[in-house]
């Protein structure tokens with residue numbers, strides 16, 4: 001039983017990650033980021049200084065070791081002391097995740 005749920009979970013995770021990469025459009029994600037995240041985060045490629053110094057530039061987020069679509073989704077759906085919980089439509093969420101991951105440089 002346990003093994004079956006572990007396998008199911010692994011499959012669901014893989015499907016969700018594949019979906020983010022396939023259906024999210026980075027260009028639309030940039031617009032979502034500009035509208036929702038730019039007051040605090042540096043959102044553009046090559047922009048290393050965030051308006052809020054506590055908020056990491058998205059390029060740095062993208063290059064964090066082990067960063068995945070699942071990890072980003074999880075982060076954005078949980079509450080943080082220093083960052084407001086921002087509710088986006090599922091489509092915008094996927095575009096945004098695809099955009100952030102597109103900034104990865106290594």
Ligand code: HEC
Nearest residue numbers: 036037039040052054055056061064075080082083084086
């Ligand atoms: C009001 C300011 C503010 C806004 C708006 C904001 N953030 Fe943040 N965000 C922060 C701060 C401050 C941190 C650092 C907090 C921490 O590490 O706990 C942070 C951390 C993060 C992190 C974690 C980075 C890491 O490596 O741990 C991610 C991912 C993130 N924000 C994504 C977003 C996205 C996507 C949006 C837009 C939908 C957004 N943020 C909007 C202030 C903001």
